Amino acid sequence: MSLEERIKAEKTFRDESQIMVATEAAGEGINLQFCHIMINYDIPWNPNRLEQRMGRIHRYGQQKDVYMFNLVAEDTREGEVLSKILDKLEEIRNALGSDKVFDVIGDVFYGKNLYQLILEAVANARNLDEIIKDLDIRIDEEYIKRIKESLGESLATRYIDYTRIKEMAEKAKEYRLIPEYVEEFFKKAFEKAGGRFKVRRDGFLAIESIPYELKKIAEDFNFKNKYGIISKSYPKATFDKEIAFKNPDAEFISFGHPLLEALIEWINKAYLESLKLGAVFEDPSGRYDGVIWFFEGEVKDGKGDVAGKSIMAIYQDDNGMKEVNPAILWDLVPKKQNENITIKFTKEQVQAYAIGLVEEYKKKILEERERQAEIKKKYGIKSLEYFIGELDQEILELQERKDKGENVDIAIRTKEEQKRKYEEALKNLKKEIEQEINLTISMPQFLGAILVRPSSSPEMVGDEEIERIGMEIAMRYEKEQGREPEDVSRENLGFDIRSKGKGEIRYIEVKARKDEGPVALTSNEYFKAKRFKEQYWLYVVANATSSPKLYLINxxxxxxxxxxxxxxxxxIVSPQEWKNKGEKV
Incomplete structure (x- = not known):
């Protein structure tokens, strides 16, 4: 089938049918994540791909809510050998306490050439009992010790310290472009393009009409080949991956989806040049009175691959320049007004400042790349060097047997070929490690600039002294509760405090009032509150300058x-609302 036909088949399977039977080609360009059960029927006619396929099958089997069975034709000679291999791998996995054994099966069968064994079974070259006996490895302490030494403890331990992984996941959750941002962008841009949609009662989007301009973009051959085709309508769509998984009949729209990609392409064509000319916004908080410049920074490694991309936002006023979170844009109000603007810095001067920011960004990437390089050196290079040493010893022993008159030429050639592959892999790994930590930056690309004027709405303007008091009270309360609070209010993350306690992390937005007036959340704060749910807290400090009272709303x-x-x-939240719903402490 062509890509277009495969996508149609996917939709038919998802919406109308219960079972799909397909070759591996079905996985190219279509999304089967809504599947509940996937069965892989593996007929081993191509033993050359055995290790690759078994490793892949096992990894698929670990996906949540998806079950993968490996069905082997056991009534064949090669099927019987495969069955024995699987049984032995399961025994080794249980002894190691690590599923990684399935990814390196050729390495855990020391001295056994699996490819050769299956060929011998298929060709009747040896007695089947002898082949099976070759696979009957004794899994004792000495054997486990050898695996740990060669593959590294990280592949053979039952327990993993997830602290760093959890911290990285938390940071990614805080900084990533959450679905609420994507959905709001889509709604605004789609209406601008002439599209029609409505929000259903269940919260899903019903996209009723696709604009002609988007259809025209999507008809391009290269676009279809990369992203697929756009449907006539999407009666039930969501931008949240978790919701999409729970509702297989819903269309999941995110980056890479043809409709969103066509919309982004249309926005770029229609407005990118205008963006570079600038725009005017108003800051309801009254804090900003200057220009915000936007640049795109890019870091590449020695292989020429993009190691990281980031949008840099630089705020410039009479006091100089500083970096701000690009998400600040969500909290500003677009204005149509004409005024003569005198800018203190030129684009080139701000670009020079942006270079420094990209350099800092490169340092962060390099730190993580160097950490990964050390792991590859410790386990990858060490393992390959160990195997090469083992093969040298085995080849030497075979040469001695040959000198005594034994016909072991095939075995020697096999070992030498295996050694050559390991040496090549070692050379490539060393080169790859060096290339991955060799980072360079590109000149930051100018995206656009906006003029920001302070608010003309006095009720939205905050008082710095009152806000400071509110932060002090909130920070003190967190410490008293045994948590470790961190003030991140200047980073504009959608919350003011990141507070870590035993088994929990709180994202806290602090609102302080001179009296007991209403409080206001910015769009950025509201989006984060919707995303973090039970992890997000609103702390309201009332009567901050007289008799402070703290209210907690989870x-x-x-x-x-x-x-x-x-x-x-x-x-806006009324004082009656936050007082009645909040826990007073």
């Missing part, structure tokens, strides 16, 4: 009633 996005004020891009 999961405010779902537990409070908000009034959306579009003209100032804020979500």
């Amino acid at each position: 999961n405010p996005a779902e537990n409070l009633k908000f009034e959306e004020k579009i003209e100032v891009v804020r979500f």
